[in-house]
Amino acid sequence: MHNIAVHYLERFSASREAVRRVLERRAFKANRVHEGDPEQARTWITEILDTLQRQGFLDDSRYAETAARSLAARGHSLRAIRSRLAAKGVDRDHVDSALHRLAEDMAPAGRDAQDTDPDLVAALAYARRRRLGPWRLPEVQAEHRHKDMAALARRGFSSETVRKILDATDPDEAEALLEE
Structure with missing residues (x-):
């Protein structure tokens, strides 16, 4: 065994x-x-x-941090990450600690982690990778808005976060959301 x-x-x-x-x-x-x-x-x-x-072969704390980073990089919301880790049987304390560290790591240089919305960072990464919203060609953004909203919502992002991203008209405007 x-x-x-x-x-x-x-x-x-x-x-x-x-x-x-x-x-x-x-x-x-x-x-x-x-x-x-x-x-x-x-x-x-x-x-x-x-x-x-x-x-040292098993370390739920290290596993939670690694999995949280990986899922966030692929554009999963904090809620989705929390759910995935819970399904894998990771203790709630390890999950909370991993998500706290993730929020600190996702904060842009010179900004406090509490001033940065990690879900916004992850949603932008997902939208950029999938070419949703402002990363679509301008002439088709409006007709795909509903589809893009659904894709982001399925990833677990709040409607407020989704609207912020999809209201941006171009990628630069979307990336500027992180500076607010």
């Missing part, structure tokens, strides 16, 4: 809960075939997870 966990962690960055789920699935399959004791398997899994954590 230890080797299964290590092999999984070599391939994927994962939370403690995600590794627990992988090991429990493997143990469940093995117990069906070999008629093992499920309680004994749970005990072993907990011991393996504790060992991996002591060895």
